[in-house]
Amino acid sequence: MTEKVIYQLSSPGRMGANLPDLDVPEKPLGSLLPQGSVRENLNLPEVSEPEAVRHFVRLSILNHHVDKGFYPLGSCTMKYNPKINEYVARFAGFAQIHPLQPEETVQGALKLMYQLRTCLLEIAGMDEITLQPSAGAQGELAGLLMIKAFHQKNKEKRTQVIIPDSAHGTNPASLTIAGFELVQVKSNEQGIVDVDELKKVVSKETAAFMLTNPNTLGLFEKDILEIAKIIHDAGALLYMDGANLNALLGIVRPGDMGFDVVHFNLHKTFSTPHGGGGPGAGPVGVKKKLEPFLPVPIVAKEVDKSGKETFYLDYKRANSIGKLQAFYGNFAVLVRALTYILANGPDGLRKVAEDAIINANYLLHHLKEYYHLPYPEKCMHELVLSGIKQKAKGVKTMDIAKRLLDFGMHAPTVYFPLIVPEALMIEPTESESKESLDEFIEVMIKIANEVKTNPEIVREAPHNTPVARLDEVKAAKDLDVRWRG
Ligand SMILES: *Cc1c(COP(=O)(O)O)cnc(C)c1O
Numbered sequence: 425m426t427e428k429v430i431y432q433l434s435s436p437g438r439m440g441a442n443l444p445d446l447d448v449p450e451k452p453l454g455s456l457l458p459q460g461s462v463r464e465n466l467n468l469p470e471v472s473e474p475e476a477v478r479h480f481v482r483l484s485i486l487n488h489h490v491d492k493g494f495y496p497l498g499s500c501t502m503k504y505n506p507k508i509n510e511y512v513a514r515f516a517g518f519a520q521i522h523p524l525q526p527e528e529t530v531q532g533a534l535k536l537m538y539q540l541r542t543c544l545l546e547i548a549g550m551d552e553i554t555l556q557p558s559a560g561a562q563g564e565l566a567g568l569l570m571i572k573a574f575h576q577k578n579k580e581k582r583t584q585v586i587i588p589d590s591a592h593g594t595n596p597a598s599l600t601i602a603g604f605e606l607v608q609v610k611s612n613e614q615g616i617v618d619v620d621e622l623k624k625v626v627s628k629e630t631a632a633f634m635l636t637n638p639n640t641l642g643l644f645e646k647d648i649l650e651i652a653k654i655i656h657d658a659g660a661l662l663y664m665d666g667a668n669l670n671a672l673l674g675i676v677r678p679g680d681m682g683f684d685v686v687h688f689n690l691h692k693t694f695s696t697p698h699g700g701g702g703p704g705a706g707p708v709g710v711k712k713k714l715e716p717f718l719p720v721p722i723v724a725k726e727v728d729k730s731g732k733e734t735f736y737l738d739y740k741r742a743n744s745i746g747k748l749q750a751f752y753g754n755f756a757v758l759v760r761a762l763t764y765i766l767a768n769g770p771d772g773l774r775k776v777a778e779d780a781i782i783n784a785n786y787l788l789h790h791l792k793e794y795y796h797l798p799y800p801e802k803c804m805h806e807l808v809l810s811g812i813k814q815k816a817k818g819v820k821t822m823d824i825a826k827r828l829l830d831f832g833m834h835a836p837t838v839y840f841p842l843i844v845p846e847a848l849m850i851e852p853t854e855s856e857s858k859e860s861l862d863e864f865i866e867v868m869i870k871i872a873n874e875v876k877t878n879p880e881i882v883r884e885a886p887h888n889t890p891v892a893r894l895d896e897v898k899a900a901k902d903l904d905v906r907w908r909g
Contacts, residue, residue, distance in 0.1 A: 430469045440473040498837035498849025501692035509760035523751040534735035537723040540762040549679025550709030556753040563687030563706030564598035569745040570717040582631035590841040615641040615799035636665040642806035652682025671805035674774025694761035705757040716743040779854035780805040790865045794872040811846035821846040827885035
């Protein structure tokens with residue numbers, strides 16, 4: 425089950441294209457191009473079209489992906505991505521426009537962005553939005569920079585941002601990059617923010633509290649209204665990491681819970697294929713008081729006396745934090761997100777959240793007997809189990825994760841959130857059928873039994889994958905993909 429690199433398939437002179445005979449005088453390439461731009465040794469693989477196609481199809485099968493099997497990676501929302509999104513994103517009018525085209529020639533694209541803006545504002549209960557950030561993490565940075573600008577405008581020097589001990593790793597990273605100091609607040613035994621602890625750490629130094637709701641333990645922060653009051657009474661702002669919006673769609677809105685800023689992960693909640701680095705989109709919705717600080721440009725609409733709508737990019741924003749990146753964001757992800765929203769409609773989106781919650785609770789109910797459940801018996805769209813019982817038998821959570829691969833399933837998120845030892849964070853999403861959930865339950869129970877009867881098979885897993893246990897740190901930090909054949 426291995427695949428050669430494409431250079432090993434190469435055969436001199438073999439081609440994947442049929443070119444017509446030359447009908448102009450032949451000239452050496454060097455005489456047509458600027459000096460020095462012709463490479464002497466262009467080492468490209470020479471393969472036929474079927475060889476190239478088969479090679480890449482085989483590679484795609486070696487990797488696990490959501491079109492191939494269950495992918496319960498907690499927090500990442502690896503739901504199935506409907507193919508109609510791809511169909512629409514490939515419309516020539518979307519796929520072949522250029523970001524420097526004059527606005528009057530791309531009215532349709534601007535209208536699409538405006539419609540997405542309007543839908544997202546309604547979904548989140550916010551007043552204005554930027555569609556620019558290209559990931560959740562960049563959305564966090566944008567939100568925090570707006571919060572910083574807000575306090576500066578009010579001549580307040582607030583240097584701290586509070587986050588719970590269950591926060592996603594991007595939260596501390598973003599607040600540090602934005603120039604804030606990190607203050608941590610503990611979770612209580614129920615796995616939610618300890619309000620008394622929060623009161624102790626809030627001060628005149630607090631710029632914002634960054635909270636994920638439902639949090640990374642899959643639990644709804646039910647004290648959110650009280651939390652919002654504590655934060656606002658202290659003159660600080662409330663930021664929502666909206667990566668878990670999949671659990672809230674059509675049920676409750678961040679704006680109504682008292683949040684001043686929320687970032688969306690369009691690639692998660694609104695279904696763009698992601699993982700392996702993107703692409704994504706992390707729009708940020710804000711309440712009125714933060715509108716002046718939004719990055720430029722935002723998409724806007726003008727209606728003339730006859731009722732004709734014109735869409736444009738609004739750069740006039742005196743207090744803007746500036747521009748986040750070239751152009752206006754990952755436009756094709758915006759197309760997919762709007763397609764998904766319109767295809768589901770308001771009731772469909774609510775059903776997405778309800779089904780996501782039911783699916784997670786179904787898994788929780790059937791697995792809690794076999795794996796330790798550190799927090800209450802009800803969750804939102806994801807559940808966190810702990811492998812401490814299995815650890816006591818000498819099998820680590822990492823072994824369980826690897827063993828799952830043998831059954832054609834992606835592992836859940838492991839060792840996160842950090843406050844749960846041997847954590848297994850499982851997010852089935854709404855797009856899984858009862859049959860696929862039952863299959864996962866069966867496999868998880870089988871592994872729990874193996875830990876008791878045949879721990880070696882788990883400890884040495886995976887047995888059926890093309891590669892087994894890679895050095896993940898080395899693979900990330902010392903990447904070498906050159907072929908030296
Ligand atoms: C995925 C995620 C993020 C970061 O989003 P990216 O798009 O990966 O940058 C932040 N917070 C939570 C809770 C997440 O799950």
